[in-house]
Amino acid sequence: MSHHIIQADNLKYKYPDGRQALNGVAFKITHGESVGIVGANGAGKSTLLMHLVGVLFPDEGEIMIGDVPVTKKTLPLIRQRVGMVFQDPDDQLFMTTVYDDVAFGPRNYKLPEEEVEKRVISSLDTVGILHLKDRPPYKLSGGEKRAAAIATVLAMNPDILVMDEPTSSLDPKSRRRLIRLLQSFTHTKIIATHDLDMVFELCERTIVLKDGRVITDGPTEKILCDAELMEECGLELPLGLQGCPVCGTKKPI
């Protein structure tokens, strides 16, 4: 399954305003892994994700998705393999109905309309909002919008799912539903987030970014439980590992 491997090699990227967002990022993610990318605001998480789908290109270094380097020429192939869920679902939903929004990707790849329909129905069914298919997206609730945004990506049948803050602005129940949904996916998952509890539940591996560099990369349990490391990177222990707010007792790790 070498085509699902994601390899980043010495990625460097500077924004036009001179800010060095990535400063030598390197990692290798293999098939079926769930990886959490964490770090304080401005650590370079979103910039890194943009590189994975070829929205931005590195000034130095290279990203390989399987055997294919991410370049302008390979973009159609890359974007079919790597599906990106944006932070704000409103950015991803722009058609008049949920159905058309989910069909947008498959139609761009000129699939026959029967296949498009099959994919749309199956993706909407997977995220549990098939009954909303004829509704205009702007009338959905936050959780429904997020589900629709994920469906738009699933309809492309990607091998790799890249998500930017998937649980932001979700109520606790929608967040729980989303975590369960993501747990059921067998895709390779790369999730950039501040929701460390979700990373703890969902990802077996975590990459910590700080000032555009990988500070550490390893098993989630080891990294997220390291209070000193978390503090150093502008983070803190996941809430689930912190003391009880009433009696102060700490959970045994």
Added chain:
Amino acid sequence: MSNPADSLYNIRILDEFADKKSIIHDVHPLMKVLTTGAYLLVTVSFSNYELSGMLPLIFYPVIIMTLADIPMVPVFKRVLLALPLIIGIGLFNPIYDKSPMLVLPWITISGGWVSFFAILIKGFLTILAALILIATTGMTRIASALRTIRIPGVFIIQLLLTYRYIAVLVEEAGRIVRAYSLRSAGEKGIKFRDWGSLTGHLLIRSIERAQRVYRSMCCRGFTGEYHIGREKGIGIGDILYFAGWSLSFVIIRYFNIPEMIGWVMMGVRR
């Protein structure tokens, strides 16, 4: 139009109408585009003094709206938004053109007033026809119809993205105005000195937002062409629709129907 967020809903309401099902919605989009084109041509071809002749043109929008089950009030409201512009165009006609056109015992109506009303009606009808086309067809299907008659893709993308980004712009404006009004200590409107920075912000924020929307489109394989899925072929009914309307427009153009009805009513024969 008091609240930008309301007008956002108003923009999108036409799209919602386009998702209804009716005989008119079923007509092939290309035929509807051509019919609207024919209607616009006939409407603007009337001279500014042929007020009575163009009156039967109102039947087209009324019939379409009734058959397509589109409520009149929201559509008429949208036409009213453009009315100040039309009034601006015809404003000076009554002032400069004072030649008497219709002399009645108690009032003399000048040519200027007649042409002013003719411009008003023409503007009203043409905008109404365009809005009805959007409300019965939807922008994406209109785009696909334009594509079939070989309009260059770049123009169609311009049209579609402008239409989509209006909503983005209004949404951003709504947020800025809301944030401003919450901190403006109960004052109404926006102070003149704040206009510059507010519009600057609006521009930057909507460009950023538009870029994010564009990125998400690119991530799903957008290469500059919209595909709207299954579109049925043009049937005989669609052709009859276009032919029927075009014929009626031509009749309305060449025969002054209200005048003829007047003759019949008065028992006058030529």
